[in-house]
Each structure stands twice: as structure tokens, then as C-alpha cells.
Amino acid sequence: MKFTRYCRSLLSTPAMAVERYTKSHQSGADIAMVDLEDSVPPARKEEARRLAEEFFALPSAKLARSAVRINTLSGPDGLRDLIAIARYRVKPDLVLIPMAESPRDIEIAAGALAADCPETEFLAVVETPLGIEHAPAIAAAGHRLRGLVFGSADYAFAVGARLSWEALAHARGRVVNSARAAGVEAMDAPFFEVSDLVGLRREAGLARDFGFSGKIAVHPRQLALINELFSPGEELLERARRVVAAGLENGRSVTVVDGVMVGMPFFEASQRLIEQFDPPRPDGSHHTQHPHRAQHAQQAQHAQHAEYQPQGHEPTDPPEPRDGEVTMTEESILGPRRYRNAEAMLASADPVWQAAAANGLIGITADSESNNRLIVRETGHEFANMVSCSYLGLNNHPAVLAGAVDALTESRSTSLVLSTTRIRHNLLVRLEEELGELFGANILPGASCTTLTAGILPLIASGHLDGTCQGGGGPRVMVFDRFCHFCMAYMKPVCADESLVLTCPHNDLNYLEDICRKYPRVAYVADGAYSMGGTAALDGLLELQDRYGLFLYIDDSHSLSIAGERGEGYVRSRLEMNPLTVITASLGKAFGTSGGVAMLGNREQFEFLHRHAGPIGWSQNIPLPMVGASLASAAIHRSPELADLQAKLARNIELFDELLPTTFAGNGLPVRRVDVGEAERAVKLSAQLFERGFYSSAVFFPIVPKGEAGLRLMLRADMDEQLIREFAGHVKELTADL
Known part of the structure; x- marks a missing residue:
């Protein structure tokens, strides 16, 4: 295999995406790569190695060079990858070695594959400060x-x-x-904005002019443009042939071609260009046009070809689209959809929501006595609300209702209606102190918790929210648990502007x-107690925090008030507050009022977020009547009544769990889900129960994974035993065939 032929583009495919x-292989990439590293969860590495073997055995594998990216050789998975590759029936053309930091990494890989893969070549991925420092070696x-x-x-x-x-630029130049x-x-890193083809054209052009021979693609739609920019046009190839011919005729001494003085560097660059993109046929002639060759003749492959173009040359416009093709304008306005895809979500979810509406399960209007x-x-239809998050029933507590009225009377206002960064009402300050x-x-x-999350997460991502809030440590990689609440997952695109x-x-x-x-x-x-049941692996998270300085942002809304001696919640009751932990919680669930709170490790973080956390300091905060209700709820939390309510909830x-066991039975939390499988079945069951006087919500994708639809219900302290027994009996009857 002659590596210098067509190494313009590399496309990565996760090993699990068989x-x-x-x-x-059919994408048009010069190198098609299967990835065993970042795209594969640790628990599935062995499965990925097994699946990846098929990548090289497919008939389509002959259409491009086949490559595999292994795991770093500083850990056991990288060595296990090499052992598996050595046993593959069809060997890869290339192995990418990530996190390469010394020649020893290449020696290890080459030694492991020497006997079984003697033709396999290697690419070293240089992506750490030490790797850049040792790049020459x-x-x-x-x-x-x-490469x-x-x-x-x-x-x-x-x-x-x-x-x-x-x-x-410095690191790229050193590579x-x-x-x-x-x-x-040398191959350049990917351009991560998948739909920004204008940005890709700029960056790929810069990479070409820097001397890179190609660029990695993160999506097939990037390949045509990358291949174009890293391929010479026919005019440039023809000029290269004239330069080489003139060099041979003049003994490779300085001469003039097309009015430009050329010497040895020009001869060598032109010769390499011809070897790469227009090798001679057996009869000595050259191809006149390669099917993958760029249409724009003015663009050179490497920086040493810049002399062939006039100063200030700008990339030419893209070719006019053929019938049926997406135009550059249409393509460029489509977002990258890395963290959300409304089109796909709505196509899957909205028909089920429409079915729920047709069955009278959403948009219900009602009066309430309790x-x-x-x-x-x-x-006149009466029903029990089985999905209220008021787990202790405090939303109807007489003292809480009186607290709202007292605050309204005392303040003679619903709100100050201005930024709390500038002025906070004393009732709000009192609530901060009491909580x-x-x-x-x-x-x-x-x-709300959503407001707190929108203000805080970007500052964690940027690295500015730490113990002193002085910044300087650099951004943090933001790792979102797959099941974290939507209000947190919704912030992924914003955090991605600051960090990985x-x-x-x-x-x-x-x-x-x-x-x-x-x-x-x-x-x-992550969540502390998840809205669909279960809890965070808190003990392990605290170990990682101690060992690596892991920052924890945990929304514990579903356990506030129901866990802890003072209702501080599942997470707060199990850890000491510190500057590397932020706990948010809604006051609109078991606490019985409205709004949200963030529990912070020190006062510096409080002051910093008041100044810079955007929506937290805007003109909407907790309305003063709800501040009064929250003060009344706080008083209940300081009284023996809290323990009584927690005990009632625990008994319910x-x-x-005794009457209707689910997968969450025994976890001590009030959220339960009765799985029925398909979304249509969940909607039907919810409608049948509503007819019988019980409202429980049908949950389906994207709330839960596809095929795992069911009913969600919340148990409360103010439910009596008879209500629970009747509901469980109806569910058993209606799901007897499952």
C-alpha cells in the first residue's frame, strides 16, 4: 500500500454502529475507520472488539483504506484491542494510536502486530501537551x-x-x-460544526495551506468538501508536469516556467504532487482527470504550492448544485443537531401526544378540593391525582396557605419586579437565611430549577465557578448522565459553546x-433522585470527587423534604457541602410551594452567581406570596410534623410495593413506573384508569426509551390506604394480560 495516494479524508464510525x-466504506472517504475508543462505553469494549472485525471483512471494505482506532496504550484496553486485531480474519490497513506521547507507543503497537499484521501501518494521534512536545521523536x-x-x-x-x-496554530505547525x-x-483534526460548510471550507483551506495532507471528517456530508480542498485541480497538475519537465530538461537547476522563476523546492513539490494525484500509466502517460479530483483548478494541496497562486487569492465559490442536491444555503442553516433534534423527536413523540389528547389525557381542566x-x-367527573409531586401533601397544608396570605399582607406586593442582583426583598433574604x-x-x-440550571451550568463549563470564582483553571469537560432531567440536558448546546x-x-x-x-x-x-425512579450512584461519585476533583452538579428535586432529618434531600443528607458541589432542588414538589434553590459551598459562589448567572438575577424570582408559603413550609420542616409526614409517605x-411490585420497589422513593411496553398501550391504560377515577400519566419516548412506555405515578403522604389499594387493584385488572 502506498500511503501517499489519497489520504485526504478519514471518516470515523463507532464500533457499536454496525x-x-x-x-x-461507501462514503467517499479515503480512509474508513471503525472506532474502539471514545465512542464505546467501558462496559462494552469487549463487544465492540468482536463487532469491529466485521468492518474489515465486508465486501465494501475494498472501496477505501480500512482503519481502526484503538484505546490508549496507557491502559489495558489498548493492549486488549491489539490482541483482538491480531486475530482478525481480515487485517486493517491502518491502526490509529490515540494519546501518543513517545515513540514507545508506536513500538508497542508494532511489536504486538508484527507477526500477524505485517502489512498494517500506523497513524499516531498527537493530542496532549507531552505528545506535541515529543512530536518530532x-x-x-x-x-x-x-503519519x-x-x-x-x-x-x-x-x-x-x-x-x-x-x-x-502553534500546535498544528509543530505537528x-x-x-x-x-x-x-500529517492529518488535521475534525471541524466539529457538522452543518457549517462555510466554516469547514475556511478551516480545511487553512489546514491545506499549513501543510496538512488531509483532514478528519465527523460526518459524511463533510467529505466532498474535504476531498475537494485537499485535491489539486487539473490546471495545477498540468503546471506541475511542466515544472517537472523543465527541471529534468535543465538538470534541476533554476529555470523559468510560465514567467515564474522555479528551483529545487518547486521541482520536488511538483514531483510529489504528481506522485500522489496523477501517477503515470504503464505507457508513461498521465490520467487527465481522476473521479475524486477537485473541480477548482486554483487550489493547491500544500503551503509550498502557494507560489502558484496570486496573493490574496480567496477560495472559489462552490459549484452550482445538481438537481436534487441540497444547496449550500440550505445546508449551512441546518444546525449540527449534536444535542437535540426536534425534527426526529417530534416525528416519534407527537403522534403519541396526539393520541393522548384524543383520549382526553392532556389539557384537562379541573377544580380541586384536595x-x-x-x-x-x-x-362533574371526579378523580384522584396520582401524579402530584407534592409528596408530603404540603401544597394543601393550612399553615402553608396562611403563610402565602401573611406575606402578601406584610409586603403589600406580589413582587418587586426588578433584578434581585440589585435589590432583594427582606422576605426573600429571610428565606435564604432560614433555608x-x-x-x-x-x-x-x-x-425555578430550570432558571437556576440555565444560569449556573455555563459557568461551570467555562471553569469560572469554583472555590474562589476567580477562574483561571480552564474549562471543564461537561459529562451529562444519560437520564438527567430535561432542564439540564436542555443546556448541552449552551455548555458546548464553552467546553466539551x-x-x-x-x-x-x-x-x-x-x-x-x-x-x-x-x-x-445528574439527578439525585430521578424523576423516573432510582438514585445517583452517590458513594462512587464522592470517591471520584476526592480522587480527581470531580465537580458535581446534582438536581435533587424529587427527594427534597422527603429525605434527611430536616428534609435536606437524598444528596445533601449524605455529603458535606464543598465548593465542588452544587445541589439544586425545586420547592414546587414535596416542599409544597414554588420556585427553586441552589445549595452552594460558600458565600463567594453565592455573590458570583448573583452577578453573572443571567436568568437567576433577572426581574423574575419567587413571588412574595410564595416566599411566605416557603417560610411557613420551612417552619414545618423544623417541627416534629416533618418526621410524621415522612413516615406516612414511607408506609404508603x-x-x-407490596400490592404492585415494580423495578423500583424497595428504593424508598415515591416515584413508580408501571411498564407496559408500547406507547399506545400506555395511553390506553391511562385512559381506562381515568374513566375509573384515577389520573396517572402515560410516559413514552422521549421521556423514556422507545419500547419502555408505561404509567408514572407518585405516592404521597396524604393518600389513604384505601385509595392506594383501589388503584393497585384496577392496574392489576387492566394489565392482567401482560
Whole structure:
């Protein structure tokens, strides 16, 4: 295999995405790669190795060079990858070695594959400060090393730089220079904005002019443009032939071609260009046009060809689209959809919501006498609310209602209606103080948990929210638990403007520890008690915090008031507050009022967030009547009544688990889900129960994974035993065939 032919583009496919293997080979990439590293969760590495073997055995694998990216050789998975590759029936053309930091990495890989894969070549991914420092030695390692690949994201986060061309120009230059000095190739990092083809054109053009021979693609739609920009046009090839011919005629001494003086560097660059993109046929003639060759003749492959173009030359406009093609304008306005895809979500979810509406399960209007007796005014239909999050029934507590009235009377206002950054009402300050004493933390109130999350998460991502709030430590990699609440997942695109955003398999501490080992600053975003049941793996998270300085952002809304001696919640009752932990919680669930609070590790964080956390300080905070209701609820939390209500709730949870066991039975939390499988079945069951006087919500994708639809219900302290027994009996009867 002659590596210098067509190494313009590389497309990566996750090893677990078997259905995309053939498309990867057919994509037009010069190198089709299957990935065993970042795209594979730790628990599935062995399965990925087994699946990846098929990537090289498919008939379509002959359409491009086939490559595999292994795990770093600093851990056991990288060595296990090499052992598996050596046993593959069909061997890969290339092995990418990530996190390469010395020639020893290449020696290890080459030694492991020497006997079984003698033709396999290697690309070293240089993506750490040490790797950049040792790039010359790595490039000269030999052992069938064919090139260096620059890893921009890992390097940027390791040194605290922005992920921009200008910020990483020095590192890129060192990679190219090291590769060229050793006579090997250099490939540039991906351009991560999938739909920004204008930005890709700019960055790929800069990479070409820097001396890179190609660029990694993160999506097939990027390949045509990358291949175009890293291929010479026919006019440039023809000029290269004239330069080479003139050099041979004049003994490779300085001469003039097309009015331009050329010498040895021009001869060598032109010769390499011809070898790469227009090798002679057996009869000595050259191809006149290669099917993958760019249509724009003015663009050169490397910086040494810049002399062929006039100063200030701008990239030419893209070709006019053919019939049926998406135009550049249409393509460029489509978002990257890395963290949300409304089109796909609505296509799957809205038909089910429409079915729920058709069955009268959404948009219900009712009067209420209690949580257990709601009445549809038009029909007189009465039903019990089985999905209220007021787990202790405090939303109807006489003292809480009186607290709202007292605050309205005292303040003679609903709100100050201005930024709390500037002026806070004394009632709100009193609430901060009382909740701070109650929960043992610095309390920052907000209009809702969503508001708090929107203000705080971007400042964690940027690295500015720490013990002193002085910044300087660099951004944090933001790892979101796969099941974290929508209000947190909704912030992924915003955080991605500040930092690398990853999604962690649910409660997967091995995955999270791998990220902590790989990056110096990491934050984990999760629920304490999940809205669909279950809890965070808190003990393991605290170990990772102690070991790696992991920042924890945990929304514990569903356990506030029901856990802890003072109702401080599942998470707060199990850890000491510190500057690397933020706990948010809604006051609109078991606490019985409205708004949200953030529990902070110190006063500096409180003051910093008041100044800079955007929506937290805007003109909407907790309305003053609800502040009064919250003060009354806080008084209940300080009284023996809290323990009585918690005990009643615990008895009701135990009774339900006895009558209708679910996968969450025994966890002590009030959220239960009765799984029925398909969304249509969940909607039907919810409608049948509503007819019988019980409202429980049908949950389906995207609230839960596809095929796991069911009923969600919340147990409460103000439910009596008879109500629970009747509901469980109806569910059993209606699901008897499951």
C-alpha cells in the first residue's frame, strides 16, 4: 500500500454502529475507520472488539483504506484491542494510536502486530501537551508509522485553550513540521460544526495551506468538501508536469516556467504532487482527470504550492448544485443537531401526544378540593391525582396557605419586579437565611430549577465557578448522565459553546472515571433522585470527587423534604457541602410551594452567581406570596410534623410495593413506573384508569426509551390506604394480560 495516494479524508464510525459499516466504506472517504475508543462505553469494549472485525471483512471494505482506532496504550484496553486485531480474519490497513506521547507507543503497537499484521501501518494521534512536545521523536519512530494526526479537542482542553484555529496554530505547525521532517504525512483534526460548510471550507483551506495532507471528517456530508480542498485541480497538475519537465530538461537547476522563476523546492513539490494525484500509466502517460479530483483548478494541496497562486487569492465559490442536491444555503442553516433534534423527536413523540389528547389525557381542566379529589367542572367527573409531586401533601397544608396570605399582607406586593442582583426583598433574604440554616448550605433562590440550571451550568463549563470564582483553571469537560432531567440536558448546546460536552451511560462510574483520567477538569451533571425512579450512584461519585476533583452538579428535586432529618434531600443528607458541589432542588414538589434553590459551598459562589448567572438575577424570582408559603413550609420542616409526614409517605410506598411490585420497589422513593411496553398501550391504560377515577400519566419516548412506555405515578403522604389499594387493584385488572 502506498500511503501517499489519497489520504485526504478519514471518516470515523463507532464500533457499536454496525448498521453504518457499509455506508462508511461507501462514503467517499479515503480512509474508513471503525472506532474502539471514545465512542464505546467501558462496559462494552469487549463487544465492540468482536463487532469491529466485521468492518474489515465486508465486501465494501475494498472501496477505501480500512482503519481502526484503538484505546490508549496507557491502559489495558489498548493492549486488549491489539490482541483482538491480531486475530482478525481480515487485517486493517491502518491502526490509529490515540494519546501518543513517545515513540514507545508506536513500538508497542508494532511489536504486538508484527507477526500477524505485517502489512498494517500506523497513524499516531498527537493530542496532549507531552505528545506535541515529543512530536518530532514520534514522527521519526519508524515501525511502519505513516503519519501524525492532530487531536485538537483533547489538546485544547489539556492546555486550557479555546478550540479555534488561531489558538491552536502553534500546535498544528509543530505537528506538520515534525511529520514533514520525518517524511510522513500529517492529518488535521475534525471541524466539529457538522452543518457549517462555510466554516469547514475556511478551516480545511487553512489546514491545506499549513501543510496538512488531509483532514478528519465527523460526518459524511463533510467529505466532498474535504476531498475537494485537499485535491489539486487539473490546471495545477498540468503546471506541475511542466515544472517537472523543465527541471529534468535543465538538470534541476533554476529555470523559468510560465514567467515564474522555479528551483529545487518547486521541482520536488511538483514531483510529489504528481506522485500522489496523477501517477503515470504503464505507457508513461498521465490520467487527465481522476473521479475524486477537485473541480477548482486554483487550489493547491500544500503551503509550498502557494507560489502558484496570486496573493490574496480567496477560495472559489462552490459549484452550482445538481438537481436534487441540497444547496449550500440550505445546508449551512441546518444546525449540527449534536444535542437535540426536534425534527426526529417530534416525528416519534407527537403522534403519541396526539393520541393522548384524543383520549382526553392532556389539557384537562379541573377544580380541586384536595390532591385526592379533583372535579371536571363541565362533566362533574371526579378523580384522584396520582401524579402530584407534592409528596408530603404540603401544597394543601393550612399553615402553608396562611403563610402565602401573611406575606402578601406584610409586603403589600406580589413582587418587586426588578433584578434581585440589585435589590432583594427582606422576605426573600429571610428565606435564604432560614433555608441555609435548615439545609446547612449557602442558599441561592431562583424562579425555578430550570432558571437556576440555565444560569449556573455555563459557568461551570467555562471553569469560572469554583472555590474562589476567580477562574483561571480552564474549562471543564461537561459529562451529562444519560437520564438527567430535561432542564439540564436542555443546556448541552449552551455548555458546548464553552467546553466539551459528553453524555455518560446512566450511573456508569467506570465511564466517568475514564473521563476524569483523560481530562484534568471534569463536571458531572445528574439527578439525585430521578424523576423516573432510582438514585445517583452517590458513594462512587464522592470517591471520584476526592480522587480527581470531580465537580458535581446534582438536581435533587424529587427527594427534597422527603429525605434527611430536616428534609435536606437524598444528596445533601449524605455529603458535606464543598465548593465542588452544587445541589439544586425545586420547592414546587414535596416542599409544597414554588420556585427553586441552589445549595452552594460558600458565600463567594453565592455573590458570583448573583452577578453573572443571567436568568437567576433577572426581574423574575419567587413571588412574595410564595416566599411566605416557603417560610411557613420551612417552619414545618423544623417541627416534629416533618418526621410524621415522612413516615406516612414511607408506609404508603411500602404498601404500594407490596400490592404492585415494580423495578423500583424497595428504593424508598415515591416515584413508580408501571411498564407496559408500547406507547399506545400506555395511553390506553391511562385512559381506562381515568374513566375509573384515577389520573396517572402515560410516559413514552422521549421521556423514556422507545419500547419502555408505561404509567408514572407518585405516592404521597396524604393518600389513604384505601385509595392506594383501589388503584393497585384496577392496574392489576387492566394489565392482567401482560
